[in-house]
Amino acid sequence: QKEVEQNSGPLSVPEGAIASLNCTYSDRGSQSFFWYRQYSGKSPELIMFIYSNGDKEDGRFTAQLNKASQYVSLLIRDSQPSDSATYLCAVNDAGGTSYGKLTFGQGTILTVHP
Amino acid sequence: DAMVIQNPRYQVTQFGKPVTLSCSQTLNHNVMYWYQQKSSQAPKLLFHYYDKDFNNEADTPDNFQSRRPNTSFCFLDIRSPGLGDAAMYLCATSRDGRYQPQHFGDGTRLSIL
Numbered sequence: 406q407k408e409v410e411q412n413s414g415p416l417s418v419p420e421g422a423i424a425s426l427n428c429t430y431s432d433r434g435s436q437s438f439f440w441y442r443q444y445s446g447k448s449p450e451l452i453m454f455i456y457s458n459g460d461k462e463d464g465r466f467t468a469q470l471n472k473a474s475q476y477v478s479l480l481i482r483d484s485q486p487s488d489s490a491t492y493l494c495a496v497n498d499a500g501g502t503s504y505g506k507l508t509f510g511q512g513t514i515l516t517v518h519p
Numbered sequence: 520d521a522m523v524i525q526n527p528r529y530q531v532t533q534f535g536k537p538v539t540l541s542c543s544q545t546l547n548h549n550v551m552y553w554y555q556q557k558s559s560q561a562p563k564l565l566f567h568y569y570d571k572d573f574n575n576e577a578d579t580p581d582n583f584q585s586r587r588p589n590t591s592f593c594f595l596d597i598r599s600p601g602l603g604d605a606a607m608y609l610c611a612t613s614r615d616g617r618y619q620p621q622h623f624g625d626g627t628r629l630s631i632l
Contacts, residue, residue, distance in 0.1 A: 456618065
């Protein structure tokens with residue numbers, strides 16, 4: 406059973422701080438990793454994706470991947486109240502006949518307070 | 520600007536009355552997915568198409584069917600909705616399905632009376 410585990414929440418940070426969201430996955434052969442943001446009652450919105458070990462930065466967001474440790478994280482710098490949402494880590498199925506079956510973590514609820 | 524469009528946004532149906540949800544895309548992506556998401560849970564994949572190649576998840580109830588008549592459109596049919604089928608239904612697309620990300624529509628919120 407392929408699993409994706411996210412750090413238990415909810416996570417609360419003050420405005421302007423760095424929010425750190427963590428995710429581990431069980432399938433060592435996984436190749437692509439995604440972070441989605443989901444506001445209450447809305448659909449998931451792609452924030453970042455990463456394929457290679459190391460860091461990938463996009464504005465205030467940095468995704469980090471360590472395949473040896475089977476670990477992926479998302480850092481949000483200068484957190485804003487508008488970043489308050491549920492963050493879903495998703496890992497792509499590495500093999501089989503399915504095309505891009507994502508295994509999602511259970512989500513981490515982030516609250517940024519003024 | 521919307522690239523994955525789901526209709527309707529909200530659907531109310533009666534217990535046992537068939538319902539169809541639709542999804543269209545302007546991205547010309549090969550892969551289309553249907554997910555079910557219940558409150559405080561992660562999205563659960565129901566099935567997906569690579570072009571016309573249909574893939575059904577093993578635990579998707581027989582009550583759920585899908586059609587993809589062309590590249591742009593995909594439909595989710597629920598033949599006899601039960602109270603447990605009340606959920607958000609999400610359509611997503613991906614260019615290749617293996618490495619390219621999935622892009623979600625706004626979803627359809629289904630309520631069962």
